[in-house]
Amino acid sequence: MCGIRIRLGLLGADDSLPIIQAVVEEYKELVCFPVVYWDERDILDLMRPLAAQVDMWLFSGQVPYSIAKQSGEAGVPLFYVPHTGASLYRTLLQAHYTKQIPVCKLSFDTYEHGEVERLLEEAGIHEPVLYIKHYEGGISAQELARYHYDLWKQGKTKAAVTCLRTAHLEMEKIGMPVYRVLPARSAVEAIVQTIIRTGEMLRVQDAQIAVQMIEVDSMTATSPETFSSDEIYKMELKTTEKLLQYTKKVQGSLKSVGPGRYVIFTTRGALKEMTAGYKTIPTSREMTHLYEEVVACGIGIGRTAYEAEIQAGRAFLHAKHYGRGAWMVAFDDGTIAGPLGKEEQIHYSIGNEELRQLAEHTNLSTVTLGKLQAILRRRGTNEMEAHELASDLQILPRSARRILKELEAAGLAEAIGETSPYPRGRPRKVYRIFL
Structure with missing residues (x-):
């Protein structure tokens, strides 16, 4: 969050929003951005233009709150005024x-x-x-x-x-x-107090250490004719210089951890700001020159420097899975998000106890189940066929079919029909998934 005041997005119905806004405006710690909605289907579209401007959202009730929460798009704390x-x-x-x-x-x-x-x-x-x-x-x-x-x-x-x-x-x-039933003033005041306490906690969190693990390939920047060891060494020095400039931008420190691999120690708040709340790749001039050379990048958020470094390594491995140039973030709540900067991003859990129990009954990992859960939430349906799953997970269709068969064998999915995308093609099974 920038500054001392909390930028609070208010989203609610036309009759409840003025009640909430009147209470919020009495608190000097808050700056509000009111938005009226008339149809639940418009909620996410109304939130998106303010995504970079608000630190938290407060909703007039549990329905708009649930829609925003289930989408996983917000990336900031969400609250609603309960009907007491x-x-x-x-x-x-x-x-x-x-x-x-x-x-x-x-x-x-x-x-x-x-x-x-x-x-x-x-x-x-x-x-x-x-x-x-x-x-x-x-x-x-x-x-x-x-x-x-x-x-x-x-x-x-x-x-x-x-x-x-x-x-x-x-x-x-x-x-x-x-x-x-309209919100009671006492209920609004209670949730506003919670928002202010959360803001204080987040300011402390922003000062915590975060770690960024990057692998670069200096050879990308060389011409096909330049293969002398001296020239390659010069390119590596230039890459290191670019990384040092970027490290300075995030007020961090750079450490080499092997050929082409670096770790940057910085603060949670600096990385959050540079990535627009862990949504995009940093757009600073120093980082722009490195885009072509980045093989993969993992950002780790933890309660300690050691934990953040472990999380960065985990995010880095997930980024490598997504392909060259991918950036991923691993949070201290056991979730992973990314790839940053891509239109289609997923936010999935890898430490969920429920997923661990499901994984024990299948040959699938908690990572795969977490990704699948996030994909179903984003798609807004629990029905899909193998080619759709393959596209979302960026795997081969035969691998997607194996996942669906595993789920079916464990009673977590059932075939409910077939679809024929091409007149002469083989029908594809459509599955309903129960996660």
Whole structure:
């Protein structure tokens, strides 16, 4: 993060965003960038233009938060304002006391059943809660609206209570009685305090040591006619000089660890800034001259210098797998991201306990399973065929087929059909994967 203040992206519905923004603007530690959304499908497109300008995101509810989190695109801390009991009090006052609608004739969403019952007990309302649509993560406005509408149409309810603005608008459109739960000021203040504490922690993290491991090939910069040992030695010196200039740019120190391999010790914050939050290859003048010579680069983030160096080596090996010139990052939470600078990047886990357990039941590594999990999340579907998997993993189709067969044998995938991309070609099996 740059400066003392936290640049906070605010993304929410038109009616909840002003409430959140009013609280955020009272804190001098925060500078906010408000964005209104009207359709969940637009959330990622609305976030992308601000990707380089914000240090964190705060969402008005768990649905937009879940969409952003599952995409893996943000690369910065994400938060949302939970709909607490205080949020529901005002809505119940309007529906139950003002409009005299029995609680048993109301349908709710988002909240857990026990949470609503406790709130009613505190409010002195002794009526059963019959209809609640609780969900984890994201959900479409249409699905929520359909749940409430079906109950209302069947005469089981007289009105709906929803936490999702887009579902609220859907129900209003069809003329159904609906009440909207807005965020409570106390809930916003609580999450803002968490954001500020997170900002303080990240500033400490930015000062931690990070390690960059690079392999270069000086021969790339030589002409085909220049093969004398003296000329090659001169090229290696020039390459080292370029690396020293880049090292100075990131305020680090350079160490040679073998022929053509170097390690740069710098800070987490410097590398984060140089790579735009671990998304791109550094664009500094010193690094530009080295692009053609870089064979692979791994960036390691760890809690100690030793751990960061181990992580850098791990990222370096993954970069070599992706091909010449690839840059990868290994984080201290057991995840790997990259290749940096590429349009199609994946962020996958290699230290996940669940993946380790799955790996024990197959002949696949946690790395392969982590990559597959990230690919499915990015594609937004759990159905694919071998050629698609091969393209995403940058492996041969026969290797992709072997992976799918391993998953099928372990009960983690099933063949659900075939597709024929070419009129005369062999049909390709389509698999549904359960990760």
